[in-house]
Amino acid sequence: MRVTQSGSTGLDLNLLLALDVLLEESSVSRAAARLHLSEPAMSRTLGRIRKALGDPVLVRAGRTMVPTPHALSLQGEVRSVVERARALFLTGGEVDLRTLERSFTVLAHDSFAASYGATLFRRMAAEAPGVRLRFLSESHIDVPALREGVADLEIGVIDNRSPEVRVEHLFDERMLGVVRPGHPLLSGRLTARRFAAGEHLIVSRRGRLEGPVDTALAERGLSRRVVGSIGSYPASLFVLRDTGLIGLIATRTVPQAEALGLVTFEIPLDLPPLPFGLAWHPRHDADPAHAWLRARARELVTAKP
Numbered sequence: 001m002r003v004t005q006s007g008s009t010g011l012d013l014n015l016l017l018a019l020d021v022l023l024e025e026s027s028v029s030r031a032a033a034r035l036h037l038s039e040p041a042m043s044r045t046l047g048r049i050r051k052a053l054g055d056p057v058l059v060r061a062g063r064t065m066v067p068t069p070h071a072l073s074l075q076g077e078v079r080s081v082v083e084r085a086r087a088l089f090l091t092g093g094e095v096d097l098r099t100l101e102r103s104f105t106v107l108a109h110d111s112f113a114a115s116y117g118a119t120l121f122r123r124m125a126a127e128a129p130g131v132r133l134r135f136l137s138e139s140h141i142d143v144p145a146l147r148e149g150v151a152d153l154e155i156g157v158i159d160n161r162s163p164e165v166r167v168e169h170l171f172d173e174r175m176l177g178v179v180r181p182g183h184p185l186l187s188g189r190l191t192a193r194r195f196a197a198g199e200h201l202i203v204s205r206r207g208r209l210e211g212p213v214d215t216a217l218a219e220r221g222l223s224r225r226v227v228g229s230i231g232s233y234p235a236s237l238f239v240l241r242d243t244g245l246i247g248l249i250a251t252r253t254v255p256q257a258e259a260l261g262l263v264t265f266e267i268p269l270d271l272p273p274l275p276f277g278l279a280w281h282p283r284h285d286a287d288p289a290h291a292w293l294r295a296r297a298r299e300l301v302t303a304k305p
Helices: 014-025 028-034 039-053 069-089 110-127 192-197 212-218 233-241 251-259 288-302
Strands: 058-061 064-067 102-108 131-136 153-157 166-173 175-179 199-203 225-230 247-250 263-265 274-280
Touching (some): 014 028, 039 069, 064 069, 110 131, 110 233, 110 288, 166 288, 199 247, 233 247, 233 251, 251 263, 274 288
Parallel strands (some): 102 131, 102 153, 199 225
């Protein structure tokens, strides 16, 4: 996309596109490659951006470059303007996937990337070889990643109810217990009391040491001992494999547990369902490339095993 506006303002909208790519890549050479420019030309463009903004935009930090605080504060708005301009110049709501050159950032739990990442990358290579996909793990700090343009699509258990975000509910997920083979919990009738009596490992991106399981146990006058928490489900499985701890895993990621030889079981508690879906900012509604990404993600997670 190349858009210019000349006149008394001397505004060149291509600087916005260049700024968007520079902030995403934090590298003049990689930005140049993305925009099919030489590095000297990209450096000159960065110089023009610096002059226009009155800010260095990117500064050296060791061997890398990092955005300035002012540049970071502009990133969401710059991304929004670029996406709207791109949608404006696409005709008929269509896009040629074979020639599309685009980077998408997906915010998802590590277990999603582990379960579906390979299939999604293969699909991209076949349908849109110029598209690059970047997975971001969920942060321990809540930030408006979709609104600010940090991420293009969120996939997982969506707890964002902001009116600025589109949410598409796909299905309700449920949790299973998971332990190493031969765990004592696997022998005999499993009751809530036996389940609570074990030592537990929680998965929490915020480092919490309690969750819905504790609420359900409390309703029965029971409590459990949580020995710790870990930030992702895939990492928790390796801990569970080599200890006697009890963990949880979503039903659709059971193959990850089975690949490590772990055993899953039904939890003897009434736990609330987890609403799994997609979320994106409304600025992407009319973007056919983004619609293609949403469709592929939707097909992946709703396909029957």
